[in-house]
Amino acid sequence: MELGDRALGLLLLLFSSTLFAYYTFWVxxxxxxxxxxxxHNYFPAREYAIIIPGLAGAALISFVLVFVGVVMVKSRHAKPKAKTS
Structure with a gap:
C-alpha cells in the first residue's frame, strides 16, 4: 500500500505544480x-484569474464552516446527560 500512497502523492505534486505554473504564466x-x-489562445480572459480562485476560496470556506457546524451539532447530541439522584 505504501507504493500506492507514494504514487498518489507524486501525482498530486505533479498536478499542483502544473496548475501553479499555468496560473502563474497566465497572470x-x-x-x-x-x-x-x-x-492567448491557451488562456481564458484575465477576469477569470480573479473570479475562479475567489469562487474556489468561498467554496472552501463554506465547506469548512459547514463541516465544523455539523461536528458541533453531533457532539452536542452525543454528550451523556448528568444523572440527578
Missing part, C-alpha cells in the same frame, strides 16, 4: 505578450 506573463499572439 504574470500574458499581460506582457501582444494580444494577437497565439499564446
Amino acid at each position: 504574470i506573463i500574458t499581460p506582457f505578450v501582444d494580444t494577437d499572439h497565439f499564446v
Whole structure:
C-alpha cells in the first residue's frame, strides 16, 4: 500500500505544480505578450484569474464552516446527560 500512497502523492505534486505554473504564466506573463499572439489562445480572459480562485476560496470556506457546524451539532447530541439522584 505504501507504493500506492507514494504514487498518489507524486501525482498530486505533479498536478499542483502544473496548475501553479499555468496560473502563474497566465497572470504574470500574458499581460506582457501582444494580444494577437497565439499564446492567448491557451488562456481564458484575465477576469477569470480573479473570479475562479475567489469562487474556489468561498467554496472552501463554506465547506469548512459547514463541516465544523455539523461536528458541533453531533457532539452536542452525543454528550451523556448528568444523572440527578
